[in-house]
Amino acid sequence: MDLLLLSNSTNHGEPxxxxxxxxxxxxxxxxxxxxxxxxxxxxxxYTGVTAEAFAEAGLRLRGVHSFADPAAALASAEAVFVGGGNSFRLLRAARRLGLLDAIRAAVRGGARYGGASAGTNLACPTIRTTNDMPIVEPGGFDALGLVVFQINAHYLEHSPGSTHMGETRAERIGEFLEENDVPVLGLREGSWLRVGPQEGVHLYGRDAVLFRRGADPRELPAGSDLSADLSGPARFDEPA
Known part of the structure; x- marks a missing residue:
């Protein structure tokens, strides 16, 4: 597999x-x-603005919604990019259209996979560490499982001096770890992962934070090799 998992698609003040x-x-x-x-x-x-951004990088992009059979198109694709937005809406559509199996088949066959935000969440075993509101019922949380760890995109620390009384992002991830023994990588905006058979798992762009059950959060600088940290079986709670 050759994956590019972006925390976000747009940095403040940049195209x-x-x-x-x-x-x-x-x-x-x-x-x-x-x-x-x-x-x-x-x-x-959405496809139009993303195609313009890809053109700036010298790349060609076509919306899969324009195909009569999106699942068949994805199953035979050489390259896939899944955009950000609401992870629950994305997963519901992927289930209804049969895209999960199609994307898995393509990636296992050598297709390149890229995602930003919700598209990065979709590459994980589940979408349980998304920040999004569940605006739709997706029919379950299981996602593509292209990696064996969870990602929290747009990861943000609690601001010192804030009077906000809701849970911080770190506290929410801690609650997830109370129920699931799965590493969670908090990707700050401007950071991304490359995952591949040769280079393993590497962090680029900005630093990130690794959360594990029973351990203090660990800061990881850009350039880190996370292959050893983000391997092994993922253990989720069982449905009631």
Missing amino acids: RLAHARDALRELYDDREVLFVPYALADHES
Whole structure:
């Protein structure tokens, strides 16, 4: 597998995907990329702005919603990019359209997979560590399982001096770990992972935070090799 998992698609004050153009070029090279736009409601507009961003990187992109059979198109794709938005809406559409098995088959056959935010969540075993509101019922939380760990995209620390009384992001991840023995990587905005058979799991862009059950959160600098930290079986709670 060859994966590019972005925390976010847009950094403050920058054009869409500008921070990851080199990484996108390296991943996709001259392949036509099939774009999965189902995390947002307006598929056509979403595909348009994403195609413009890919063109800035010298890449070709086509929305999979334009195919008569999106699942068949994805199953034979050479390259896939799944956009951000609402993870629950994305997963519901992926289930209804049969895209999960199609994407898995393509990636196992050598297709390159990229995702941002919700698209990165979809690459994990489940979407249980998303920040999104469950605006729809997705029919279960199991996702693609292209990696064996969970990711929290857009990871953000609690601001010192804040009077907000809700749970911090770290506290929510801690609650997840009380029920599931699975590593969670908090990807700050501007960071991304490359996952591949040769390089393992590497962190780029910015630093990140690794959460494990029974251990203090650990800061990881950009450039870290996380292959040893993010391996092994994932153990989730069983449905009631």
